[in-house]
Amino acid sequence: MLRLSPNSDRLPPPPPAAAELERGSSLGRDAWRRLRRNRLAVTAAVFLSVLLLACALLPGLLGLSYSAQDLNLRYAAPGPGHWFGTDRLGRDVLARLLFGCRISLAVGLAATVVSLTIGVTWGAVAGYVGGKLDTVMMRIVDIVYALPFTVFVILLMVFSDAFAKSHNLGPTWNILMLFVAIGAVEWLTMARIVRGQVLTLKRMEFVEAARVLALGHGRIIFRHLLPNLLGPVIVYTTLTIPGVMLLEAFLSFLGLGVKAPMSSLGTLIYDGQLEMESHAWLLLCPGAVFSLTLLALNFLGDGLRDALDVRASAD
Amino acid sequence: MFRFILRRLLETIPVMLVIVTAAFFMIRFLPGGPFLSEKSLPPEVQRNLEAHYGLDQPLGRQYLSYLGDLSPKRLMPHRLFADTDGDGHFDFDLKAAFGIDFGPSLRYANRSVNEVIAGALPYSLELGGWALLVALVVGVPLGVLAAVGRNTWLDYIGSGVSLLGLCVPTFVLGPLLVLGGAIYLQQFNASGWEEPRDRVLPAVALGLAYAAYVARLTRGGMLDMLSQDFIRTARAKGASELRIVLRHALRGGLLPLVAFLGPAAAGILTGSFVIERIFQIPGLGRQFVNSAFTRDYTMVVGTVVLYAGAVVIFNLAVDIVQVWLNPRLRFDS
Numbered sequence: 001m002l003r004l005s006p007n008s009d010r011l012p013p014p015p016p017a018a019a020e021l022e023r024g025s026s027l028g029r030d031a032w033r034r035l036r037r038n039r040l041a042v043t044a045a046v047f048l049s050v051l052l053l054a055c056a057l058l059p060g061l062l063g064l065s066y067s068a069q070d071l072n073l074r075y076a077a078p079g080p081g082h083w084f085g086t087d088r089l090g091r092d093v094l095a096r097l098l099f100g101c102r103i104s105l106a107v108g109l110a111a112t113v114v115s116l117t118i119g120v121t122w123g124a125v126a127g128y129v130g131g132k133l134d135t136v137m138m139r140i141v142d143i144v145y146a147l148p149f150t151v152f153v154i155l156l157m158v159f160s161d162a163f164a165k166s167h168n169l170g171p172t173w174n175i176l177m178l179f180v181a182i183g184a185v186e187w188l189t190m191a192r193i194v195r196g197q198v199l200t201l202k203r204m205e206f207v208e209a210a211r212v213l214a215l216g217h218g219r220i221i222f223r224h225l226l227p228n229l230l231g232p233v234i235v236y237t238t239l240t241i242p243g244v245m246l247l248e249a250f251l252s253f254l255g256l257g258v259k260a261p262m263s264s265l266g267t268l269i270y271d272g273q274l275e276m277e278s279h280a281w282l283l284l285c286p287g288a289v290f291s292l293t294l295l296a297l298n299f300l301g302d303g304l305r306d307a308l309d310v311r312a313s314a315d
Numbered sequence: 316m317f318r319f320i321l322r323r324l325l326e327t328i329p330v331m332l333v334i335v336t337a338a339f340f341m342i343r344f345l346p347g348g349p350f351l352s353e354k355s356l357p358p359e360v361q362r363n364l365e366a367h368y369g370l371d372q373p374l375g376r377q378y379l380s381y382l383g384d385l386s387p388k389r390l391m392p393h394r395l396f397a398d399t400d401g402d403g404h405f406d407f408d409l410k411a412a413f414g415i416d417f418g419p420s421l422r423y424a425n426r427s428v429n430e431v432i433a434g435a436l437p438y439s440l441e442l443g444g445w446a447l448l449v450a451l452v453v454g455v456p457l458g459v460l461a462a463v464g465r466n467t468w469l470d471y472i473g474s475g476v477s478l479l480g481l482c483v484p485t486f487v488l489g490p491l492l493v494l495g496g497a498i499y500l501q502q503f504n505a506s507g508w509e510e511p512r513d514r515v516l517p518a519v520a521l522g523l524a525y526a527a528y529v530a531r532l533t534r535g536g537m538l539d540m541l542s543q544d545f546i547r548t549a550r551a552k553g554a555s556e557l558r559i560v561l562r563h564a565l566r567g568g569l570l571p572l573v574a575f576l577g578p579a580a581a582g583i584l585t586g587s588f589v590i591e592r593i594f595q596i597p598g599l600g601r602q603f604v605n606s607a608f609t610r611d612y613t614m615v616v617g618t619v620v621l622y623a624g625a626v627v628i629f630n631l632a633v634d635i636v637q638v639w640l641n642p643r644l645r646f647d648s
Contacts, residue, residue: 143329143330143333147330147334147623147626148581148584148585148619148622148623148625148626150585150588151585151603151618151619151622151623152337152619154588154603154604154607155338155341155342155607155615155619156341158607158608159341159344242482246484249484249486250484250486250588250589253486253589253592254588254589254592254604256604266486269486269487269490270486272490273486273489273490273493273593276490276493276494276498277494277498280494283487283490283491283494287483287487287490287491290484290487291482291483291484291487292482294481294482294484295478295481295482298481298482
């Protein structure tokens, strides 16, 4: 951990022998080795990779369409031809699931990136500058933390909905707003974690060395401090994705997220529970996929935390 | 202690102000208005309506007068739960208790927001109460058993339930419970809120996710306590295992749980949006989502303020209880 960050423009390159030595026990390699020994985490990673690949490739390979209707084949039970059955309009449930997963995962990843950017920058600046600015910035985090933010996300989504209608914006706008609305409320914990880490890191020798080299503050934060934060940030990011996907599904369930004809796992679950009485698979298929995805993401996050030896709490 | 409470009370004022302001202006900048949706009104009627509700005033003045109506003017909490109209149910009368007036509803003619809230809130409160009860009654014993029987089958049952709560969200669990309890077993009604047994499914659906957290926190807290010196002393004294767990370890072991109750109450309040929709319960969550769609300005801002107020007060109460339970926190900050 305690190494001088390379500054090619100011320092002569380190002798190759030292670089070899350093590679021998790099943090990343150790973590990778530990992660591979954790069976649950590996299973979760394999499941997620398969899911991602299936979402990306299967619709193209099998020629599936999420909107193609076959009115002669409404409510077909799962079987050959339609593995997961068909819905009220004779649309293939597997195809809708795969496209829904695409949207849910995309929202999960993109909103996490938004929250990651805000949270890391906020926390790093607050921790690095310290003093009054730190107090003010963290008070803001405390205040926002105390808000019933689901209520505000709902307001934000209603807002964007009305805006889209009056300006004739397509369904893509809604998904973009989902990124923003969810990202805007999910950055708080990340900011706290990053600030705590920066507070300890900034007193270390390598930061002092960077300061002696007369590097700018921005460069110290982004080149020297942030790379050392990767562990906690990666772990917390993995644990944020399921939270974000939950929020997206929650909003879509209330009719505020992804709009028809597009589907996300949340809208599929909502549609499914309307007709579960006679056609249970319409609820069970998306519900199972959603739960398994959340489970896998949580296992992977826990595994990464153990592997990277991060002491941050899970909640 | 008194200064701590006073400081925390003062801190809530700017928080509430920010919330009121944000909610007020956000809903006002929405395109469309409360009188637009269904049929288009003649412009004169619309103008009259707007004048009647004061919507023709400059926005700044509307905001200030709204703040005036909203600020508490008296402190008579006992009248909050008084039964003014004598129908046997308590009336949630914010106006009589604190002088808080959310104004008239723009969509329900001749009804004030206070009345609409008073009509819907008891359902949500009851649902939330039952859900919290489920969370505690399921979660605490599971957590205690998991800690006592660490790494035995008891522990594995505990982690199994935790996983279930973690990865089966309420909006999947709710329909699944309806499927199992109402459609296959025919023991419960699929929706509604009339009979006592109608409470079971919604409360379980909402509470189980929190039971998982409660179990995890209790297990952690209990493990922490069971390794302390005073437990060894109690064992040396010859106290029975039951007494050690219930009398000595449980009190300290439940501490982490208290901190969680604040966020849990907030989550249960907002989590009920989905449950109220699935089970067709006429509570405040459904009312809120509907009024946001129909642009009932006063109703939306009123409910947001109410939710925020409830969350802020709950967090405050939790903080106070925590300091009371754990004197070490008093010298913090």
